[in-house]
Amino acid sequence: MSTKRPISTFTYRLARLLRTSIPLSGTKQVRFATAPTFRRKVAVPIVFENNRPTWAEISLRNLRDNFKSIQRYVGPQVQICAVVKADAYRHGLVECSTALQEEGATWFGVTSTEEGVQLRRAGIQGRILLMTGFWHGDEDAIIAQGLTPAVWENWHLVHLQQASRRHNSSMAVHLKVDTGMARLGVLPSNLGETTAFLQAHPEIRLEGIFTHLASAEELAESGTGGQLSSFREAVRSIRQAGFSPKYLHAANSAAIVSRSDARLDMVRPGISLYGYYLPFTGRTARPIPKVVPVLSWKTRIISMKCIVSGQRIGYNGTYTATRASRIAVLPVGYADGLNRQLSSQGKVLIHGECAPIVGRISMDLTLIDVTDVAGAQIGDEVTLLGASGQRAINAADHASLASTIPYEILCNISKRVPRHFTDHVAP
Numbered sequence: 001m002s003t004k005r006p007i008s009t010f011t012y013r014l015a016r017l018l019r020t021s022i023p024l025s026g027t028k029q030v031r032f033a034t035a036p037t038f039r040r041k042v043a044v045p046i047v048f049e050n051n052r053p054t055w056a057e058i059s060l061r062n063l064r065d066n067f068k069s070i071q072r073y074v075g076p077q078v079q080i081c082a083v084v085k086a087d088a089y090r091h092g093l094v095e096c097s098t099a100l101q102e103e104g105a106t107w108f109g110v111t112s113t114e115e116g117v118q119l120r121r122a123g124i125q126g127r128i129l130l131m132t133g134f135w136h137g138d139e140d141a142i143i144a145q146g147l148t149p150a151v152w153e154n155w156h157l158v159h160l161q162q163a164s165r166r167h168n169s170s171m172a173v174h175l176k177v178d179t180g181m182a183r184l185g186v187l188p189s190n191l192g193e194t195t196a197f198l199q200a201h202p203e204i205r206l207e208g209i210f211t212h213l214a215s216a217e218e219l220a221e222s223g224t225g226g227q228l229s230s231f232r233e234a235v236r237s238i239r240q241a242g243f244s245p246k247y248l249h250a251a252n253s254a255a256i257v258s259r260s261d262a263r264l265d266m267v268r269p270g271i272s273l274y275g276y277y278l279p280f281t282g283r284t285a286r287p288i289p290k291v292v293p294v295l296s297w298k299t300r301i302i303s304m305k306c307i308v309s310g311q312r313i314g315y316n317g318t319y320t321a322t323r324a325s326r327i328a329v330l331p332v333g334y335a336d337g338l339n340r341q342l343s344s345q346g347k348v349l350i351h352g353e354c355a356p357i358v359g360r361i362s363m364d365l366t367l368i369d370v371t372d373v374a375g376a377q378i379g380d381e382v383t384l385l386g387a388s389g390q391r392a393i394n395a396a397d398h399a400s401l402a403s404t405i406p407y408e409i410l411c412n413i414s415k416r417v418p419r420h421f422t423d424h425v426a427p
C-alpha cells in the first residue's frame with residue numbers, strides 16, 4: 001500500500017535500522033506492509049532484499065592471482081589491458097576492476113562508453129579502452145571522462161575531432177585494423193584515408209594500433225599468422241605516413257599463449273583472467289599461465305520428494321525414474337542462466353558427491369536426483385559451478401554439454417543471481 005502521510009519517529013527509526021531510505025521530513029511516498037491483524041496500527045516498511053538462496057561467489061583473490069600469473073608470463077615490459085567488458089564477463093565490472101587496479105592493472109578494456117563511465121565513477125584511474133568504438137553522442141562523455149576510443153570509421157574521427165575542438169582539447173585514440181576477421185576495423189586498403197585525416201587533425205593523437213585475432217587457439221590454423229603479417233604491414237604503412245604509435249596490440253588470452261609474436265607492447269586477456277582458456281587444438285601449446293576459475297555458483301535445496309519407479313519428471317515428462325528416487329528441487333533455472341541444454345545431462349555437487357540434473361530445467365527451478373547422496377535435505381548447499389569436497393564442475397563442463405563456450409556460460413548467469421565478493425582463494 002502507498003501512502004503520503006507523515007512518518008512517525010518510530011517508523012523512521014525502524015526504517016533506518018532496516019537500512020531503508022525514508023527522508024526525515026517524512027512526507028515522501030513510502031511503501032508499507034500492513035499486517036492484516038494490526039491494520040492501521042503498525043506499519044512496517046518493506047525491505048527488498050534478495051533472499052533467494054541462489055548466488056555466485058566471486059573470488060577476487062583468484063582474479064588477482066590470475067592477473068599476476070599472466071603478467072609474469074608476458075613479462076613486465078608488456079602492458080596488460082584487462083578485459084572487463086560485459087560486466088567483467090558477468091563477474092562484476094566495478095569490483096573486479098577495483099581489485100585489478102590494486103594489483104597494478106593500468107589499462108581496462110570495455111565495450112561501451114557506459115561501461116567506461118561506470119568505471120570512472122567507481123574511481124578507476126587507469127586508462128580505459130573502448131574496444132568496440134562508440135556511438136553518436138558519446139563524444140562529450142569520452143572527453144570528460146578521459147576514455148580512449150577505438151576508431152576505424154571515418155565518422156568516428158570526424159565526430160571526435162569536432163568534440164575535441166568544442167572542448168579545446170586533444171585526445172588519444174587506438175586505430176583498429178581489420179586483418180581478416182571481417183568484423184570491426186579499417187581495412188588495410190583504406191588506411192590512406194585514415195592517416196590523411198589524422199595528419200590534418202593533430203588534436204586526434206594516434207596512440208595505438210590494434211587488431212583482433214579470430215582463432216588464436218587453433219595452433220595449426222594459418223589464419224593467425226596471416227592476420228599478424230597483415231597487421232605488421234598495416235603498421236609499417238602507418239609509420240611511413242609519419243606516425244609513431246606507442247602501443248601495438250593484438251593478443252587475446254589464447255594468442256598470449258600461442259603466439260609470442262602477437263604480444264607486442266600490450267596484451268588484452270579476458271577469459272583467462274576469469275580462469276579459463278578455450279581448448280588449444282593442433283600442435284602442443286607452450287605452457288599456459290596457471291589460472292583458476294573466479295566464479296562459483298551455488299544454490300540450496302528448497303524442497304524434496306520421494307517418487308516411485310516409472311514416475312515422469314518435469315515439463316513434458318522427458319525423464320522417467322528407473323527406480324524409487326529422492327528428488328530435490330533447486331531454486332535456479334534458465335532465467336538465472338542455467339543452460340537448458342543441461343536438462344537430464346548436467347550434474348551438480350552436493351556434500352562432495354555428484355547428483356544428476358533430471359528432467360527439463362525450467363525457468364526458475366531445476367530437479368536433481370539425490371537418491372545416492374546420503375543425508376541430502378532441505379537447506380543443503382548445492383554447487384552448480386565450483387568445488388565441493390574433492391570434486392569440481394566448471395564453466396567448460398557446462399559449455400561442452402551445451403555446445404557452447406565458457407564465455408557464454410559465464411555471461412549468461414543473469415543479474416537475478418546476486419554476486420558475493422570474497423577475498424578467499426576459491427578451490
Ligand SMILES: Cc1ncc(COP(=O)(O)O)c(C=O)c1O
Pocket residue numbers: 083131212251252253254268269270271272
Ligand atoms: C578486442 C578484444 N580483445 C580482447 C578480448 C579478450 O578475449 P579473450 O576473452 O578471448 O581473452 C576480446 C573479447 O572478445 C575482444 O573483443
